[in-house]
Amino acid sequence: MGEEEIIALVAGLGSVRVDRASKDSGAPEVAWGDTFLTYEPGGRASGRGFQPFVTVVTKDYPGFDTVSDLDREGVFRVNVAVGGALFTEVVGHSPAEYAAAGVEVDFTESDRLLPHPVYAVQGWVSVLCPGPRTGERLRELVGAAWRRAAARHRARTTGQAPWER
Template sequence: MTEDTLTQHIIDMLAGGHFTLANDDTFFFHDAGNRFPFATIVTKDNEFDNASNLDRPGVFRLNIGVGKETFQALFGEATSEHAPVDPMALDTLMPHPACGKTYWVSVINPSAQTFEKVKPLLAEALELARTRKAG
């Protein structure tokens, strides 16, 4: 899967949501308020998040904010500090290297097969964002 394909899928599922680009990264919001993204696509390391070595050519990471129950069903009590996988691994769903403790998951350069598994997580993240806004 390409970054553009992933971006287009998320834009299509937003149905009235909003996205913004900042420093070549893409942030997806449930509405135009831009309060907090439910998913992001990042393309490079920064001083706060460099565990995935995103500065490699052609590498990007899809990040998704899921609920606690989903996160624990996927990884148990693992957080980014105790993740069972290499944070630089390609096509592997894992706790987000910097935000795992807040129930964010990530995958670097997901394949089409992995993205099929991730689609329900994106739907959940979008619904959680909408629910928080309504509450």
């Protein structure tokens, strides 16, 4: 799966704002070329501080996020906010257990679902250059993250708890 295919998959779920960081977008230069996908009905910012539920990053962020070695030619990483339960299913440890255990992870390995190198404790997973081993599962995780983001959006905009419908 390429970057554009992933972005189209997420955007195709509906109510997704696609922000491509660039000079014109006003994003910091370090983020230029990266894509942030946020559940946002109407495609516009509501001013409520909603965060992306999927990101596609194409380079290292010096001094912050470098362990995936994204500066290699053709390498990108998809990050998905799946929450604690799915994180535990994918990684084999809860986010807190993962953080406490100091589990060794090769964050440069392609086509393998991994904890996010920085945001694992918040329930984010990632995959470098998704391919045959991870493509289908990544699609499932993106769908679950979209449903989770929709529920959180609904809760914050209507006061309705995510488990209420």
